[in-house]
Amino acid sequence: MKGASMRIGSAASYHNDVAVLQLLSRSTSSSGKAAAASSGGVNSGGWDPAGSGNAASSLLTYTASGTLSGSGSTVSLLKTMAASSTFTNAAKGVVDDQVRALVRDGKIATLPPPKDFDPPNLSTAEQNIYHVVQGLQSLYGIQPKTLDEALANHVKTIVDTYPEMIARMKDGLASGTLPESDGWKDVIAKSEADLEAAQQGRMKITAVDDPKLVQTTNEFTVRFDGIGWSGSGTKTTANIPALQELTGTKNVLAGGGPYTSNYVISW
Structure with a gap:
């Protein structure tokens, strides 16, 4: 599934010096x-x-x-x-x-x-x-190399995982283990809408150059805590209300990584 791609904010430059070692x-x-x-x-x-x-x-x-x-x-x-x-x-x-x-x-x-x-x-x-x-x-x-790949990965995750997740939530709602009073009907409806958008190819990705809107920190570290090894990759912060206003929808997901610009997926 291909999504639309555009750019928000000022032009970004990227330079990578690869030394011959x-x-x-x-x-x-x-x-x-x-x-x-x-x-x-x-x-x-x-x-x-x-x-x-x-x-x-x-x-x-x-x-x-x-x-x-x-x-x-x-x-x-x-x-x-x-x-x-x-x-x-x-x-x-x-x-x-x-x-x-x-x-x-x-x-x-x-x-x-x-x-x-x-x-x-x-x-x-x-x-x-x-x-x-x-x-x-x-x-x-696991980091996407392009914006198209970032969008494709997100769409695939939803298409592959949401049907079973939605079915389990419906079972929980029917059995009472997920109380309707806790808002589970709304959660299910939102998940179904997201799945439909992914299946119909209505999700798009937009590059964002303004750090006031989206900012990603590439941590990429590995450590031993005395029990086992763990690591962390990227950390993204975003101004969600501003992104919602800019994209014209409440459905937004911000991201970024070492190989791509910051971006927002919207539908």
């Missing part, structure tokens, strides 16, 4: 032989864990596709990252702007989710790097 990491095996990368520049593997055995260090570079990756396993890549100063803070379980930018721009090979990755004998630093990088990849991975 080379990470030099010392990597020596227990036998004293160094692992080394190919000296022929950037290659499809990015890092050769076998190496030539002659160099004193391994050179980790971006592949031709711009992705930081290793020709070996995920464990090999984690060990190489742990040896690089680029990931010093990540090794401590702390997110910094350097690693955040690498993940945001897709410069690190996608790590497997925790359910598929539980190798033994990882150091604390390697474990921390894994959770920081993989956590950030998960957070950035």
Whole structure:
């Protein structure tokens, strides 16, 4: 479903400096032989864990596709990252702007989710790097890359989830577990109207450049709380009455993210 797209406010500018990085990491095996990368520049593997055995260090570079990756396993890549100063803070379980930018721009090979990755004998630093990088990849991975994608995601969520939600609310209303006096009939009616708007393609998305109307903070951080790892992505604040007046409808949802401008979805 395609929605209409327009722009509110002043023109916005966005500039992204992508540096060509080379990470030099010392990597020596227990036998004293160094692992080394190919000296022929950037290659499809990015890092050769076998190496030539002659160099004193391994050179980790971006592949031709711009992705930081290793020709070996995920464990090999984690060990190489742990040896690089680029990931010093990540090794401590702390997110910094350097690693955040690498993940945001897709410069690190996608790590497997925790359910598929539980190798033994990882150091604390390697474990921390894994959770920081993989956590950030998960957070950035769900962000829309365009306004059209943001609208499509919203529409899909409503179409996929609202029918069952509405049915459960109706069952609760009929059984008395959801008292009518609490306003559940109005909630059901609003949900049905939203579902109909999504199904009929009447939702549209509008870019908003005025921070007085919509403002999104890109937090993107991962932390360990002593029990498990958690993270946060974006936080959006909006002047809802102003957006309602501007769009001519009470049905508005504001958002934004690292790859798009701020926006409002209306119907």
